[in-house]
Amino acid sequence: SQTIHQWPATLVQPVGSPLSLECTVEGTSNPNLYWYRQAAGRGLQLLFYSIGIDQISSEVPQNLSASRPQDRQFILSSKKLLLSDSGFYLCAFGKGGGANVLTFGAGSRLTVL
Amino acid sequence: AQKVTQAQTEISVVEKEDVTLDCVYETRDTTYYLFWYKQPPSGELVFLIRRNSFDEQNEISGRYSWNFQKSTSSFNFTITASQVVDSAVYFCALSAVRDDKIIFGKGTRLHILP
Numbered sequence: 001s002q003t004i005h006q007w008p009a010t011l012v013q014p015v016g017s018p019l020s021l022e023c024t025v026e027g028t029s030n031p032n033l034y035w036y037r038q039a040a041g042r043g044l045q046l047l048f049y050s051i052g053i054d055q056i057s058s059e060v061p062q063n064l065s066a067s068r069p070q071d072r073q074f075i076l077s078s079k080k081l082l083l084s085d086s087g088f089y090l091c092a093f094g095k096g097g098g099a100n101v102l103t104f105g106a107g108s109r110l111t112v113l
Numbered sequence: 114a115q116k117v118t119q120a121q122t123e124i125s126v127v128e129k130e131d132v133t134l135d136c137v138y139e140t141r142d143t144t145y146y147l148f149w150y151k152q153p154p155s156g157e158l159v160f161l162i163r164r165n166s167f168d169e170q171n172e173i174s175g176r177y178s179w180n181f182q183k184s185t186s187s188f189n190f191t192i193t194a195s196q197v198v199d200s201a202v203y204f205c206a207l208s209a210v211r212d213d214k215i216i217f218g219k220g221t222r223l224h225i226l227p
Binding site: 088103 | 119144145146148150155156157158159160163165204206208209210211212213214215216217218219220
């Protein structure tokens with residue numbers, strides 16, 4: 001069966017520190033991969049999506065970056081966190097282009113102090 | 114540009130009442146998909162329904178029903194005889210066939226009071 005794993009589940013980091021959130025998918029190949037951020041009052045904001053290795057589209061050009069070192073691995077990073085980076089980060093995967101039904105991970109709650 | 118608007122930030126109803134969650138979308142594409150997802154208190158989003166732009170038939174699944182109207186660019190979700198377990202945040206989403214980007218609305222937090 002297809003599953004998605006996301007970690008860490010909870011993270012508390014000081015302003016200016018680096019960030020690495022990891023997401024892996026099992027049970028399927030060449031999935032579309034997505035990172036969303038859920039901040040209070042702002043709904044689900046699409047940060048990055050990837051249709052293949054080395055094919056990553058950015059929707060939020062701030063201090064976040066994403067990488068896809070392997071087909072089923074998606075990493076969200078930052079070199080220096082801001083207070084505004086606090087939120088609930090969700091990784092998701094789908095198959096089939098615009099008709100994607102997304103399967104979401106359990107989420108990573110980031111608090112930047 | 115694509116946009117999804119869920120104007121209702123938060124709704125509270127008493128158990129067994131019917132409730133409708135509104136979703137209005139904007140897109141220049143003629144072929145697109147609309148979705149509803151549920152986020153229970155655990156945080157993990159769960160897929161509820163997908164609709165393509167050429168299928169305006171309303172759909173019913175148990176106590177859930179969806180009303181898609183292209184004329185008003187709306188894709189509303191109704192829960193009949195609500196139950197406490199329906200309490201969650203509900204998201205409407207939109208994607209175009211031409212790309213793989215899926216845009217979500219801000220969500221509606223639904224409280225079902227016993």
